[in-house]
Amino acid sequence: MLFFTQCFGAVLDLIHLRFQHYKAKRVFSAAGQLVCVVNPTHSLKYAPTLCAAAQVSTEQGILPPCHHHEAVHDPQLLPCTCPLFSCAWEGHLEVVVSHLRQTHRINILQGAEIVFLATDMHLPAPTDWIIMHSCLGHQFLLVLRKQEKYEGHPQFFATMMLIGTPTQANNFTYRLELNRNQRHLKWEATPRSILECVDSVISDGDCLVLNTSLAQLFSDNGSLAIGIAITTSKVHSSEDEM
Amino acid sequence: MLFFTQCFGAVLDLIHLRFQHYKAKRVFSAAGQLVCVVNPTHSLKYAPTLCAAAQVSTEQGILPPCHHHEAVHDPQLLPCTCPLFSCAWEGHLEVVVSHLRQTHRINILQGAEIVFLATDMHLPAPTDWIIMHSCLGHQFLLVLRKQEKYEGHPQFFATMMLIGTPTQANNFTYRLELNRNQRHLKWEATPRSILECVDSVISDGDCLVLNTSLAQLFSDNGSLAIGIAITTSKVHSSEDEM
Numbered sequence: 001m002l003f004f005t006q007c008f009g010a011v012l013d014l015i016h017l018r019f020q021h022y023k024a025k026r027v028f029s030a031a032g033q034l035v036c037v038v039n040p041t042h043s044l045k046y047a048p049t050l051c052a053a054a055q056v057s058t059e060q061g062i063l064p065p066c067h068h069h070e071a072v073h074d075p076q077l078l079p080c081t082c083p084l085f086s087c088a089w090e091g092h093l094e095v096v097v098s099h100l101r102q103t104h105r106i107n108i109l110q111g112a113e114i115v116f117l118a119t120d121m122h123l124p125a126p127t128d129w130i131i132m133h134s135c136l137g138h139q140f141l142l143v144l145r146k147q148e149k150y151e152g153h154p155q156f157f158a159t160m161m162l163i164g165t166p167t168q169a170n171n172f173t174y175r176l177e178l179n180r181n182q183r184h185l186k187w188e189a190t191p192r193s194i195l196e197c198v199d200s201v202i203s204d205g206d207c208l209v210l211n212t213s214l215a216q217l218f219s220d221n222g223s224l225a226i227g228i229a230i231t232t233s234k235v236h237s238s239e240d241e242m
Numbered sequence: 243m244l245f246f247t248q249c250f251g252a253v254l255d256l257i258h259l260r261f262q263h264y265k266a267k268r269v270f271s272a273a274g275q276l277v278c279v280v281n282p283t284h285s286l287k288y289a290p291t292l293c294a295a296a297q298v299s300t301e302q303g304i305l306p307p308c309h310h311h312e313a314v315h316d317p318q319l320l321p322c323t324c325p326l327f328s329c330a331w332e333g334h335l336e337v338v339v340s341h342l343r344q345t346h347r348i349n350i351l352q353g354a355e356i357v358f359l360a361t362d363m364h365l366p367a368p369t370d371w372i373i374m375h376s377c378l379g380h381q382f383l384l385v386l387r388k389q390e391k392y393e394g395h396p397q398f399f400a401t402m403m404l405i406g407t408p409t410q411a412n413n414f415t416y417r418l419e420l421n422r423n424q425r426h427l428k429w430e431a432t433p434r435s436i437l438e439c440v441d442s443v444i445s446d447g448d449c450l451v452l453n454t455s456l457a458q459l460f461s462d463n464g465s466l467a468i469g470i471a472i473t474t475s476k477v478h479s480s481e482d483e484m
Contacts, residue, residue, distance in 0.1 A: 153392045155453075173424070182415070182475070183448075188426035205455030206425075211397075213447030233424070 108132040159207035166193040177227035350374040367396040401449035408435040419469035
């Protein structure tokens, strides 16, 4: 009996996932666009003061040491850490992607244009929705964060970070788009480097910011579909042409 | 001596205005686009509860009576009032535009695409920046409002209202665009009818919302340039074709 109940549950989950995929595809109505369902992670890490160290060491291209509450130890003992999770891991920039995939199970998606479908938007802050995006020969980290900068007033912050140096980041432009009920919101900017620390990008407000009412207007049944596109920025393109 | 000081002040003001025009034109770099410098008005009116009456009478096409602190009496005694200012005026929808121009000195601009340059963004909330926009045979009211929905946390809300009925409003799409320092933010939506009350649109958050940090990122020397465009919506266009 338990077996049947579990099977039935699994089938229901699959149907629900399929349904969400279908809805997101319908919203963006772009043939061949990859839809990725992203589940939330309740954030345990809040140490924005550690970002000062990140800013200082950015020029040397070394990721700063961060000390968090929850320690997911990695056998490697290289001098850098993962920028998002409560994690004592240290390593070089080149191995950040494999660390995020392996230790934190962050999905990586291929393609110039994808749809990020964040589920369970109603969950209380602090909550993160995270994926990696592989595109134009680089890896990007998309972070959607629900956070209460002001008590009792949760907001959503969405940004894209290049898993690379600030100089490399300047060569790209990322676009985040929301579409629903004849409303359209688009944010375009240069991605920040992962060396700059996602916490400081969000506390500066240099990202797509949605308050709860706007997030609800764009959500469908508790899920928010964000269309993502990355292009090489114009400056870079003209340099290429020269 | 006083005369010379005043003259010098006036010349400085003109130079400053000219400089702001030039900067806004450079930001949007669209030849022939009209730039309108909009000065703030400290808002004295805050009566969101009165909007319930507006919603009820919308279907009859009658503007609701509003009772505000500051009374600017109009000799007309028709059954409606101006939706924005603290004003005891009453009149029909057809005469709202002339009332706003004559009594409240709100400028009206012609053209499908204009640049709204709001000055003195640092002024404390509540503050409004307002112009009317005449386009496609209709008049629209653009409202930028600085308001503290949450104490100590001012936000900017920008929306466009049609000076017409909700049915007429459904035929249009308005676009608000911000551009600066390789950042781009675009909001597109159907304008709301002025009969729906601007206060309720802002309290619903169904508009372009900027927190202070985003507004600062897009501002130049305390002024925010918003590119505005109005088009007939697709549904309407296809109906026209039929």
